[in-house]
Amino acid sequence: MFPKLDPLLHSELRLAVMSILADVTSADFTFLKKQTGATSGNLSVQIDKLAAAGYVTVEKGFKGKMPCTTCTITPVGMEAFQGYVNALKDYLPL
Amino acid sequence: MEQNKEMTAQESLALIAETVNNSRKSIVKRSGKYMLVWGIALTIVSLLVFILWKSTGKEAWNYLWFAMPVIGLVPSYIMKSKETTHLPDNTVSRMLSGIWRTFGVFAVSISVFCILYAQFGSSFFTSLAIGVSLSPMILLLFGMAETISGVAVKNTSIKVAGVITGVGGIILYYILGNMSEDGIETTLLFTLAGIVLALTGVILQIQNKE
Numbered sequence: 001m002f003p004k005l006d007p008l009l010h011s012e013l014r015l016a017v018m019s020i021l022a023d024v025t026s027a028d029f030t031f032l033k034k035q036t037g038a039t040s041g042n043l044s045v046q047i048d049k050l051a052a053a054g055y056v057t058v059e060k061g062f063k064g065k066m067p068c069t070t071c072t073i074t075p076v077g078m079e080a081f082q083g084y085v086n087a088l089k090d091y092l093p094l
Numbered sequence: 095m096e097q098n099k100e101m102t103a104q105e106s107l108a109l110i111a112e113t114v115n116n117s118r119k120s121i122v123k124r125s126g127k128y129m130l131v132w133g134i135a136l137t138i139v140s141l142l143v144f145i146l147w148k149s150t151g152k153e154a155w156n157y158l159w160f161a162m163p164v165i166g167l168v169p170s171y172i173m174k175s176k177e178t179t180h181l182p183d184n185t186v187s188r189m190l191s192g193i194w195r196t197f198g199v200f201a202v203s204i205s206v207f208c209i210l211y212a213q214f215g216s217s218f219f220t221s222l223a224i225g226v227s228l229s230p231m232i233l234l235l236f237g238m239a240e241t242i243s244g245v246a247v248k249n250t251s252i253k254v255a256g257v258i259t260g261v262g263g264i265i266l267y268y269i270l271g272n273m274s275e276d277g278i279e280t281t282l283l284f285t286l287a288g289i290v291l292a293l294t295g296v297i298l299q300i301q302n303k304e
């Protein structure tokens with residue numbers, strides 16, 4: 001019996017965002033947008049979903065006069081991401 | 095990137111690997127840019143000290159070394175302020191930054207101590223009764239910082255360059271020092287170190303081309 005994959009993470013864009021955030025201290029919205037190649041609207045919706053699940057925290061502030069949204073992975077999010085990667089391994093003959 | 099695309103397990107793992115890899119590349123590439131700036135700053139200052147010291151014979155030109163932080167920090171600050179995307183820090187960039195900051199703190203502290211020792215040694219530091227040779231110590235620290243950077247970014251050329259600059263630099267220091275009375279030529283070892291640091295920056299930029 002294969003373990004169930006976290007449906008919240010089993011989505012291309014959300015998984016990409018979580019992969020980046022798992023590797024860095026925190027990342028701002030423009031960096032995530034550049035790395036994922038997603039549109040602002042789509043990325044914003046997906047980040048909100050991750051934030052609602054408690055996987056990431058979103059901090060809105062300013063850098064100089066420019067608005068800046070910073071995302072950070074939470075311990076819950078990190079655990080979910082690690083669980084997802086471990087579950088993936090069961091699907092593959094590694 | 096689509097949010098609802100059905101992915102196989104293999105595709106998911108590939109996506110994670112690719113995303114993390116691309117993100118790491120942009121972050122480490124930025125570290126390379128700063129190393130290039132500091133390498134150029136070190137090369138310029140060491141050449142300036144060498145030329146001025148050699149032409150005037152005045153050892154006081156060595157105080158120009160204290161301009162290094164300014165010459166390196168100003169372009170670094172300008173570069174940072176011009177970044178269109180604020181790049182986050184990851185383990186490698188934090189490690190590189192930590193290694194070179196530690197080197198900077200040690201190098202400046204030892205330099206200040208050596209100057210105080212040379213100026214007031216007899217009155218303030220007699221009880222310490224030590225002799226310090228500044229240049230080889232800094233070259234050794236530099237070589238260690240460079241080698242550890244090579245370990246952090248998993249690059250053999252950088253590791254080897256660190257050993258050559260650190261160990262080879264000390265050997266050359268004593269060879270060059272014995273060749274002339276004033277040892278002005280030993281300043282050129284820091285030019286070599288500056289070139290090594292700048293090349294490290296170039297290697298990191300090429301290695302992490304997006």
